[in-house]
Amino acid sequence: MEDRVLEIDNVSKEYRLGQLNGRTLQADVASWFARLRGLEDPNSKIGADPARIRGETLMALRDVSLNVNRGDALAIVGRNGAGKSTLLKLISRITLPTRGEIRIRGKVASLLEIGTGFHPDLTGRDNIYLNGAILGMSRAETAARMKRIIEFSEIEPFIDTPVKRYSSGMYVKLAFAVAANLSPDILICDEVLAVGDLAFQQKCLSKMRDVAQEGRAVLYVSHNLRTVAELCNRGVFLDAGRLTCDGTVDRAIELYGGTGARDLDRDLNALPRPKRRGEAIRMHTMRITNTESIEYEMDGVMRFALEGTATISEPLLRLRVTLFGSLASPAAMTQSPPFEVRAGERFKIDIAMPLDGLSPGEYGMKLSLLALTPQGKSSYYDTVEDAGKFIISEDPAVNDGFRWSVRKWGNFRMNPLQLQSQEVLP
Amino acid sequence: MHEDKHWDIVIRPRRRWLDIDIKGVYQYRDLIWLLVKRYFTLIYRQTVLGPLWVLLQPLLTTTIFTVVFGTIAGLPTDGMPKFLFYMAGSILWQFFSGCLTSTSNTFISNRNLFGKVYFPRLCMPISTVVSQLLNFLVQFAVFVGLVAVYALQPGTAVKPNGALITLTPLLLLQLALLGLGFGIIVSALTTRYRDLAMLVGFGTHLWMYFSPVTYSSSMVSQRFPQWARLYQLNPITPIIDLFRAAWLGAGSASARYMGISAGLTLLVLFLGVMLFSHTEKTFMDTV
Numbered sequence: 001m002e003d004r005v006l007e008i009d010n011v012s013k014e015y016r017l018g019q020l021n022g023r024t025l026q027a028d029v030a031s032w033f034a035r036l037r038g039l040e041d042p043n044s045k046i047g048a049d050p051a052r053i054r055g056e057t058l059m060a061l062r063d064v065s066l067n068v069n070r071g072d073a074l075a076i077v078g079r080n081g082a083g084k085s086t087l088l089k090l091i092s093r094i095t096l097p098t099r100g101e102i103r104i105r106g107k108v109a110s111l112l113e114i115g116t117g118f119h120p121d122l123t124g125r126d127n128i129y130l131n132g133a134i135l136g137m138s139r140a141e142t143a144a145r146m147k148r149i150i151e152f153s154e155i156e157p158f159i160d161t162p163v164k165r166y167s168s169g170m171y172v173k174l175a176f177a178v179a180a181n182l183s184p185d186i187l188i189c190d191e192v193l194a195v196g197d198l199a200f201q202q203k204c205l206s207k208m209r210d211v212a213q214e215g216r217a218v219l220y221v222s223h224n225l226r227t228v229a230e231l232c233n234r235g236v237f238l239d240a241g242r243l244t245c246d247g248t249v250d251r252a253i254e255l256y257g258g259t260g261a262r263d264l265d266r267d268l269n270a271l272p273r274p275k276r277r278g279e280a281i282r283m284h285t286m287r288i289t290n291t292e293s294i295e296y297e298m299d300g301v302m303r304f305a306l307e308g309t310a311t312i313s314e315p316l317l318r319l320r321v322t323l324f325g326s327l328a329s330p331a332a333m334t335q336s337p338p339f340e341v342r343a344g345e346r347f348k349i350d351i352a353m354p355l356d357g358l359s360p361g362e363y364g365m366k367l368s369l370l371a372l373t374p375q376g377k378s379s380y381y382d383t384v385e386d387a388g389k390f391i392i393s394e395d396p397a398v399n400d401g402f403r404w405s406v407r408k409w410g411n412f413r414m415n416p417l418q419l420q421s422q423e424v425l426p
Numbered sequence: 427m428h429e430d431k432h433w434d435i436v437i438r439p440r441r442r443w444l445d446i447d448i449k450g451v452y453q454y455r456d457l458i459w460l461l462v463k464r465y466f467t468l469i470y471r472q473t474v475l476g477p478l479w480v481l482l483q484p485l486l487t488t489t490i491f492t493v494v495f496g497t498i499a500g501l502p503t504d505g506m507p508k509f510l511f512y513m514a515g516s517i518l519w520q521f522f523s524g525c526l527t528s529t530s531n532t533f534i535s536n537r538n539l540f541g542k543v544y545f546p547r548l549c550m551p552i553s554t555v556v557s558q559l560l561n562f563l564v565q566f567a568v569f570v571g572l573v574a575v576y577a578l579q580p581g582t583a584v585k586p587n588g589a590l591i592t593l594t595p596l597l598l599l600q601l602a603l604l605g606l607g608f609g610i611i612v613s614a615l616t617t618r619y620r621d622l623a624m625l626v627g628f629g630t631h632l633w634m635y636f637s638p639v640t641y642s643s644s645m646v647s648q649r650f651p652q653w654a655r656l657y658q659l660n661p662i663t664p665i666i667d668l669f670r671a672a673w674l675g676a677g678s679a680s681a682r683y684m685g686i687s688a689g690l691t692l693l694v695l696f697l698g699v700m701l702f703s704h705t706e707k708t709f710m711d712t713v
Contacts, residue, residue: 015711093437093544095710102437110543117539121468130464133457134545 004105005185005217006068006091011100013061013086060086062241063100068186068219073212075228075249076221077256078238084221087238088188091219106185106216109135111176120164124155124174127163131178145181152207153177154200173200180207187211190221205231225253225328229407254362256328264288268367271384281317281341281369281381283308286388289350294390298360298398298413302353302390308369310341314381316371317341321353323411324364331411332358338371359404359413360394446703450546457545461553462560484520484565488513495640504642504676505583507576513569514670515639518601521562522662523630525605528554530612530626532702533709540710547706548699551613555606559598573673583676590672597665597672600691604661607694614698614705637662642670644677661687661694 061083068074076084090097092110117134118127128149132142150156153174155166163171180187189208208231212218222228228235228249235252237245245255266286283306288294290303306319316338325331334353341347369382396403399413451458470476488509495501496508503511529551533540536550576584616622636657638646643663647654657663658680664687668679 089710090437093435094541096437096440096707098439100439102435103433104435104437105433108435108544117543119464119468121471122464126464126467130457130460133454133460134539134543136454136545137456139456139460 003069003071004067005070006066006105007103008064008066008087008091009101009103011061011064011087011090011097011102012059013083013090013095014098015058015060059241061090061097064238064241064243066236066243066246068217070185070215070217071212072234073209073218073220073232075232075235075252076219076238077225077228077235077252079256081240082238083241084238085190088190088219088221091186092188104186107136107182108186108188109179109182109184110188111179111190118163118171118175121162123162124153124159124166125150127174128178131175132182135179135182135184137182141182145183149177149181152181152203169197169200176200176204180204180211183214184216186217186219188219201227225256229253250326253326253328264291264294266388268384268387271386274383274385277380278382280312281308281310281314283367283369283382283384286367288390294388295393296355296390298358298392298395299354299356300392302355303351304353305348305350306367307346307348308341308382309346311343313341313343314371315340317381318370318372319349319351320368320370320378322366322368323358324366325411326361326406328364331363355392357413357415358392359406359409359411360392361404361406361411362389362391363411364389440704440707446699447546447548451548451552454545454549458549458553458556461549462556465553465557466560480561480564481568484513484517485568487516487520491516491640501641502645504644504670504674506670506674506676507584510569510572510576510584510674511642511670511676512640513572514673515666517562517565517569518666518669519634519637519639519662520565521558521598522601522605523634524558524561525555525602526609526612526630527626528558529606529609530616531623532610532613533617533705534613534620534623537710540706548610548702551606551610551702554609555602558605559602562598569673585675587672587675590668593668594672597669600688601662601665603695604691607691607696607698610698610702611694614701614709617705617709633660633662636660638666642677643667658683659686661690663687 064083064087076087078084088110089095090102091104092108117131119130122130125146128146129139129142132145133139150159153159153170153176155170155174158166158170163174166174187208205227208218208220212233218231220228220232232249235245235247235249236243237252237255239255245252264287268283268286285307286304287306288302288304290301296302317340318335318338320333320335322330323332336349336351339349365387367382367384367387368378368380370378370380373379394404400416404413470479473479475482491512492508496503496512532547532550532554540547573584573586576582577586612622612626634640637660643657643666646657650657664679664683667677668684670676671678
């Protein structure tokens with residue numbers, strides 16, 4: 001299988017927790033000497049068995065297996081701490097796995113926080129050579145690509161200026177230009193597009209797409225799901241160190257977006273809240289009342305009942321619903337007119353939420369109870385981030401026969417354009 | 427089971443101690459040169475005298491040694507002109523201690539870089555040693571010039587020994603490898619025991635006084651004969667002795683202790699490279 005450029009075979013990575021540098025040379029020598037004589041380590045905790053020691057370690061990755069072929073643009077998504085960066089660090093040989101094996105064919109260039117190894121006092125050109133060498137290129141190879149790199153970076157007039165005089169945008173442009181033009185077999189990108197202007201970001205994305213189309217592989221980690229969806233043709237989802245899904249980007253993004261309940265009855269009381277929310281006034285249950293499933297037609301209405309308790313009085317409380325689309329970015333917001341709750345009461349409100357204008361697709365709901373401050377801001381009493389999902393089913397007839405593409409058109413369907421007049425020009 | 431030969435890189439949990447990537451270092455030789463170039467571009471930036479410091483440093487040190495140890499303390503210099511005698515000692519010592527101290531913080535001072543991208547970590551200390559060597563060669567050229575001036579004067583005591591002079595490259599190589607070896611041992615250990623970094627400066631300073639830099643080793647064998655043998659086991663001692671014997675014609679060096687010194691050098695270098703290679707693979711987890 002010559003197409004295979006990367007095989008990750010049952011890889012685990014374990015980190016020791018706690019104070020790592022707290023050991024002294026003397027203690028280490030004593031432990032080592034005791035081990036040498038087959039005695040018990042004088043520095044181990046009394047009665048510490050292997051199971052407990054395991055409690056002091058963190059499994060950053062557990063038995064991860066993954067194959068990457070030429071032409072793959074692979075998105076690695078997962079929440080913070082899921083092990084994405086650890087995986088990339090293993091592939092780029094910054095540290096070793098605890099178990100398992102990684103096999104690589106060809107050259108790996110990593111854009112882990114680009115600009116690595118740039119020296120502020122060297123000129124742009126010198127830094128290109130140095131950066132190229134750090135990424136494994138010979139001087140001649142870098143020289144051969146010099147023109148392309150400078151062109152791509154868009155900073156030609158400043159190429160012989162020390163990079164400490166660069167703006168941070170120029171710095172990033174140069175760094176990306178070097179790494180992207182080294183033609184590696186595997187290009188690793190970790191949150192690289194956080195800086196740089198919009199036009200350059202687009203350029204980087206298309207460059208990364210080219211890399212994949214030229215038959216090389218791209219591994220891309222980002223929380224910016226829009227770019228993930230745009231760039232990648234394959235996605236994996238990491239959850240607490242395990243690879244739980246290996247399939248399409250959409251599937252991985254969906255998992256990342258939250259596994260919120262799809263029930264009609266939702267126990268909001270049990271869900272986590274941000275700090276100090278849900279104390280004075282708290283939502284307890286939400287019950288969807290007008291459908292047997294959670295599917296709605298386009299321009300339909302969702303009805304639900306919300307129950308909660310209040311320990312203080314608030315004459316002008318409102319319910320706000322924020323919707324999140326498939327890319328886990330906010331899609332829309334709507335809220336109720338103010339209503340009154342009194343201290344010590346249990347309340348129940350019935351809500352009708354018109355879904356006019358929402359495009360077909362799956363939506364996550366975030367519910368908040370809040371009041372308006374005199375400054376025109378929101379004063380939150382309670383927030384539930386992931387109160388569940390609902391689906392608006394596709395009906396091309398509503399959209400003049402066109403199927404809706406969320407990726408291209410977004411989550412909001414404006415009213416149709418009005419054709420006011422038409423004439424034939426001579 | 428897959429055969430390794432189909433793969434360019436196979437990453438496994440570390441198992442063996444003797445996993446040394448010499449081939450990798452060779453593949454990255456351009457990086458070593460660029461790092462050397464960077465060192466020289468940067469070290470004298472925004473200084474008034476610039477590269478002149480390469481010469482000023484040893485000349486000033488030598489002058490101080492000449493005044494303090496030669497004139498005030500009146501230590502014997504084997505009948506050699508004091509300035510030349512101390513210059514030989516001080517440029518060699520500075521070369522050695524420069525190699526040692528500037529490689530001893532490889533992991534700590536490069537941890538940001540090492541944490542983001544892989545390349546054979548040995549490139550860093552090697553490039554440092556090459557930079558030190560180039561520095562030394564400039565100083566050495568001045569030294570050779572001074573030797574020539576002294577040797578051409580009538581009735582001079584300076585009589586360079588042509589046969590021994592041919593050994594100079596080997597001596598320098600040995601000194602460089604010794605400094606590199608000790609430096610990378612310290613650098614590997616400091617990833618776990620930071621205290622060592624504090625000790626390095628003090629230790630090398632102390633070491634200098636146990637080496638024939640500010641005095642001649644013949645003085646040791648005359649005044650403290652009971653310690654002479656131990657003194658010669660210091661691997662630096664025979665190197666400096668032989669260097670002085672070659673270029674000034676003063677004193678002598680024993681082939682036996684030279685051999686021991688060479689053996690120690692190889693041992694230290696081997697241990698250093700082994701420890702360094704072992705550390706480089708996972709030190710990011712500990713630093």
